[in-house]
Amino acid sequence: MKKLPVPELQSPEPSEAQPFSYAIDDYTNHFLATYPVHSEFRTIPLEQQLLHSHNGYEIYLVLQGSGTYLVGDRIYPLHAGSLTIIHPHVIHRPFHGQSKEFHRYVLSIDESYLDHLHTICQLSDLSISRLLSKHHPDSSHYFLSAQQLDRVQSIFAELTQALLKREMGYELVVLRSIADFFLILFGLQDEQGEHASKPTGYQHLAHDVLSYLIGHYQESLLIEDIVSRFPVSRSQLFALFKETTGTTIKQFLIEYRLNKAKRLLMETDLAVSEVSSAVGFGDMSHFFHIFKKETGMTPKQYRVEALKRKNRTLW
Known part of the structure; x- marks a missing residue:
């Protein structure tokens, strides 16, 4: 034959009747075109069932539930305390399997915002984009301790509220939150290296x-x-x-x-x-x-x- x-x-496979689709995430692109940082706390089941990509970085923090994240050529485990960094234009798709409760923060940051931070920190030659690509050009994945999770969750909560309310001076709150988060992240890079992503x-x-x-x-x-x-x-x-x-x-x-x-x-x-x-x-x-x-x-x-x-x- x-x-x-x-x-x-x-x-040849189960569920083969599903349509084959691919989506460019215009939802995220729209928000990043309006303002270069977007953050949401989500508890509803995953709505994006397709492989997709978008402009900017996506930072995915899981608070409750479990599953996997297909990112580029990698599969990462998701559970409370997992933190995944996805680079611009990299295809990805989270999957929470049988987990009924799936709570997470989804933070998106446009590349231009990080470039501006690099310009501000020119004396130290701090390139966040370069540091994010330290271990892999498409993504990175970390496991947070209870103390680290509490700290990052607090940063994301403050950031999300600042972006939602947009009160006077909220841009400074956003900048402080982003700076605090990346300081923690770079500490994780030194602490966990590639061991967390295998x-x-x-x-x-x-x-x-x-x-x-x-x-x-x-x-x-x-x-x-x-x-x-x-x-x-x-x-x-x-x-x-x-x-x-x-x-x-x-x-x-x-x-x-x-x-x-x-x-x-x-x-x-x-x-x-x-x-x-x-x-x-x-x-x-x-x-x-x-x-x-x-x-x-x-x-x-x-x-x-x-x-x-x-x-x-x-x-």
Whole structure:
């Protein structure tokens, strides 16, 4: 029997009927365009079910509940006291599994804000962006002690209230809160280093699968080849990946390729056929069908609309 590339598989995994989508988080982008710092305390179940990316850094502090965070080519465990830093334009998706209560702070900071802080601290050559990339260019992950969690939670609570009320001088409260937070964060970098970001057990296997998909997404991947690389059965591999990440292997690969395609359409002049080939879809008609189905637009129409949005932002 002829082996088919992953995008063409009919029903190899559970929940395969889900649509394949990718979203640029215009919600966050809108707030960052209005003011370069945005913070929210959230208790409702996760609404963003798609891989997504946005401008600016995202800082994710979990207070209650558990799950995992798929960030770029990594999978991080989430629980009370976990702190995740996601860099601009990196795809990510939190997943809280069966956890009924999931409380977290989500802080977004535009790159320009950190650049301004770098300018203010020019004598010390403090580059927050460079320090954030110290261990990994896309993300970092830490576990806070009870004392550290209490301190960071207090900073985020004060920051969130200042941004909500916007009383006279709130910008100074924001600046103080950001400065206090980064002082704690850089202490965590020295204290925990890379040890906090390494997955364990089944998460390690799911992480390896994720890394393989990202490393080979431009190729015509065969599901049999993927399964043969890992020491579990086909059904176990599918179930493990879905349980850990909240998405199927096929779904992730489609979303990841769509992400790359959208960025190429927005940022380059490559022909649509070249974009399709560059991100691993290969077959032009398949790429066109998936893209139109999930965005409601053809790739060319999407490029035009993206350019319009960019011009509106500039003005």
